[in-house]
Structures are given as structure tokens and as C-alpha cells.
Amino acid sequence: MTAMIQLSNAQKSFVMHLQGGLRLPVVRGVSFEVGAGECVVLAGPSGAGKSSILKMIFGNYRCDGGRIDILHRGATIDLASAEPRKVLELRRFTLGYVSQFLRAVPRVAAIDVVAEPLLANGVAKDEARARAGELLKRLNIAERLWTLPPATFSGGEQQRVNIARGFIAHFPILLLDEPTASLDAANRAVVMDLVAEKKRDGVAMIAIVHDDEVRTRIADRLIDVTSFAAAA
Numbered sequence: 001m002t003a004m005i006q007l008s009n010a011q012k013s014f015v016m017h018l019q020g021g022l023r024l025p026v027v028r029g030v031s032f033e034v035g036a037g038e039c040v041v042l043a044g045p046s047g048a049g050k051s052s053i054l055k056m057i058f059g060n061y062r063c064d065g066g067r068i069d070i071l072h073r074g075a076t077i078d079l080a081s082a083e084p085r086k087v088l089e090l091r092r093f094t095l096g097y098v099s100q101f102l103r104a105v106p107r108v109a110a111i112d113v114v115a116e117p118l119l120a121n122g123v124a125k126d127e128a129r130a131r132a133g134e135l136l137k138r139l140n141i142a143e144r145l146w147t148l149p150p151a152t153f154s155g156g157e158q159q160r161v162n163i164a165r166g167f168i169a170h171f172p173i174l175l176l177d178e179p180t181a182s183l184d185a186a187n188r189a190v191v192m193d194l195v196a197e198k199k200r201d202g203v204a205m206i207a208i209v210h211d212d213e214v215r216t217r218i219a220d221r222l223i224d225v226t227s228f229a230a231a232a
């Protein structure tokens with residue numbers, strides 16, 4: 001199996017500037033790899049560092065040490081030491097991130113929020129909107145809502161718009177932060193199907209999932225992040 005992403009001894013501490021520069025170690029020695037078509041779920045108790053690891057991989061948190069090698073357009077790039085411009089390029093073509101909450105641009109219709117990643121990759125507007133509509137329908141978003149901005153949608157509706165936006169484009173690596181947290185059983189099932197389809201397309205996924213049923217269904221492997229706990 002091709003390793004799409006490989007972490008080697010990645011580590012992270014937070015420096016609390018308002019507390020005299022107090023250093024708070026969170027994770028160290030983070031080492032694992034994820035292959036094409038594989039979904040790895042990060043497990044461990046609250047505060048163990050699951051979200052921090054996901055944010056390190058997406059480049060939101062800078063690593064203090066180690067490597068995060070990403071297969072990007074046939075070449076290996078170490079995201080931990082990459083320039084911000086390179087990180088943005090990786091995000092445009094290789095690394096997708098489905099966060100827990102939708103950060104919608106005000107006044108943009110839900111269907112355009114979902115279609116936007118396809119437009120960014122050069123897909124024509126009509127086709128992008130048609131595919132966005134199909135995905136919104138699968139995720140049970142009523143058609144009357146498609147032309148409205150999602151700011152006033154319910155929590156679960158916003159999360160489904162967010163999922164549609166995260167799954168619509170093909171990213172070889174997809175990071176999923178609690179993608180089913182506010183969903184009912186029917187919509188959780190749709191998300192599990194979407195993950196299965198991504199696996200068939202060879203996408204490497206790293207997920208945080210608290211729901212036991214979803215975790216059992218989607219995880220090819222569990223990684224307990226408590227083994228990366230950094231001593232204070």
C-alpha cells in the first residue's frame with residue numbers, strides 16, 4: 001500500500017505567553033502512516049491531543065519537531081517544515097479537512113458553499129452546482145434551503161452542508177474532525193457511505209470519531225494517542 005502520509009516523531013507544545021512563557025507539552029513521538037484507501041481513527045480520552053494532531057497535519061499548528069511527510073503530486077513534502085505558500089498549495093490539491101463546524105461566508109447560498117471547492121479546481125459552474133445539489137439531496141437537505149445562506153440553518157443542517165463541502169472534491173488525503181457529531185442515524189449512515197466511497201477511490205483518511213458505531217464501521221485501524229502523551 002502506498003503511504004500517503006507519514007508522521008515521524010512529530011511533537012507539539014503550546015507556549016502560554018500570558019503565563020510568563022509557560023511551556024505546555026501536548027504530544028511527542030507521534031509516528032504513524034496512512035495508506036491509500038485506508039481510514040485511521042485517532043482514539044484516546046478528551047484532552048489527549050487528537051485535535052492537535054489533526055491540526056498539525058493540516059498545518060494549523062506548527063510542529064516543534066519531527067516530520068509530516070505528505071505525498072503531493074508524486075513528490076514527498078515535509079509539511080512540518082514547509083513554507084506557508086506550500087502548505088496552501090497542499091490544501092488546494094492534496095489535503096482536505098472537514099471540521100466540526102461550518103464557517104460559512106455570509107450571504108453565500110448553501111449550494112454555492114458546497115460547490116466552491118470544485119470551482120476552485122476548475123470545474124464549470126453548472127456542473128459544480130449540479131454535483132453540489134446531488135450531495136445535498138443525499139444528505140437530506142431540503143431543496144428549498146439550497147439557495148439560502150446556511151447561517152440560520154440548524155446545527156445538524158450546517159454540519160451536513162459542511163460535510164458536502166468537504167466530500168465534494170477529490171482530495172487524496174482527508175482529515176475528518178467529528179464528522180457525525182450532530183447527525184441523526186439516517187445522516188450518519190450517509191456519511192459512513194461517503195467514507196466508504198472515498199476508500200474505494202484510494203483516499204487516505206484520518207478521523208476523530210466519538211460515536212462507537214461509526215468508529216467501528218469506518219476504522220481500518222485505531223491509533224491510541226495516549227501513547228504520544230508528552231510529560232509536563
Ligand SMILES: Nc1ncnc2c1ncn2[C@@H]1O[C@H](COP(=O)(O)OP(=O)(O)OP(=O)(O)O)[C@@H](O)[C@H]1O
Binds near residue numbers: 014046050051052
Ligand atoms: N491552542 C492551544 N493553546 C493551548 N493549549 C492547547 C491549544 N490547543 C490544545 N491545547 C491543549 O492541548 C491538549 C490537547 O487538546 P486537544 O484538543 O488536542 O485534545 P483532544 O484529544 O482532541 O480532546 P477532545 O476529545 O476533548 O476534543 C489539551 O490539554 C488542550 O488544553
